[in-house]
Amino acid sequence: MLKIWYYGGTEYMGDAPAYFDNVYEDEWIEDEFVKEMIADVDQSTVVSAHVIESPILGAITPKELSGGVKVLILMLKDDSFVYNMSNCGNNCAKWILKIAEKKDLTVYLQHILRFEGEFEIEIMNSGKIVHNPKEYVEALLVVEGLLDEG
């Protein structure tokens, strides 16, 4: 299940893309699920653990992947920290839900990342479990103090 701390309540990794550059492992890049994420979010193809083909930049290394995909990979592979989901654009949202199907995933959030369809997300600040975009947005607004509960 995905568990979100919205605007507080937890320590979180301040600069995950920079951390990724120092800790990523070859096996992470060769993982089929990771390859799918890179193909979908970055529109790039993993050639080997050290070479990725980007349609715009040509041959790049994992260090030149987008910040969003780096955070997705860390969420999947490295449980050392709580990561900031606001490093991820809306094109990462479905992958975050897929990772959270594989394991309990606790993240930090500072904006409204757009999730589609049905899901199960716990808003940790309030303990509320939400199942669709409407419940999710309203629960975040309540935490932020922009919407009264009830």
Place this chain on the structure above:
Amino acid sequence: MKGKYHFRVRSKKVVFEFDIRRNITVLKGDSATGKTTLLHMLYEYLRVGRESGYAVTADVSYYVYLRREVGRDWKDALLQLQDTVIFIEENNEFVFSREFAEFVKKSGNYFVLVNRAPLKMLPYSIHEIYEIVTNGKRADVKESYHELKEIYSNYPIIENNKMNYVITEDSNSGCQFLSHVCKESRVVSANGNGNIINTIKEIVEGDILIVADGAAFGALIEICLEYLEKQKNKRITIWLPESFEYLILKSKMIVSEELEKILESPSDYVESEKYESWERYFTELLILLTENTSHRYSKHSLDGFYMQEKNVKKILSTFPKEIKIEK
């Protein structure tokens, strides 16, 4: 600092081309659109110029803050800068601080902030929030061509004829004007843009028009639109002109050659060191232009002059056609 500044940032593979028009610009959007690449190229060119292998042309000084360095934080790097466009990379938490906000408002620089989270301390416009898009139609450029696209330029104005309720951000002159012209609707002041969502929630049924100052609504636009989009049982229109004062200036009620020039290109007139947002500038300008007249403008109480029929018509002519008000 004032003016509009053009940037062209080029490598052998990509070109970014854009204008920076106000004191605060926000870059966000999907992952992998090129935000980090752009800042990296700007940084490298700043560091070693042509030896970076990149080419940057800009008609202004610029600076790039990527991250804190040992023994040197943002204040050491930025406080000394003047008349500079300052780009700040994501993951710099100081951009959320009051101290940074105070610096931005008074520093006389322009700021381009890469950040998805709303910057609640800063009064930025809905029109200066951009994403990077690839323009595949530029056949004249061999590199991959990227430009900035306003994310909220097409906020959803929907045709709304009934408007049972009109919600305004404040209780001042703009609210008084709308109360005067929207006689068939109930005009409600939210008493601050942070209360708009709760005010909508209290309305059980009926069509709603929300009017707020777009010039300083940047931090709330995303969350507001996300909420509105999910209210399927109410028809809600949101309209975010720069400010009510901007509409009066735009209405041609005041005839002035200088005013026409200003409205054509506000960037050339709004000094960022003095005005934290265009809304503040337009308010002061309107007060200045009317100060020795019988209808001196006040933000707090609207003179009857502005509610005379001919003037009401002029102001209403600045409303979008989708918002129909029976007079």
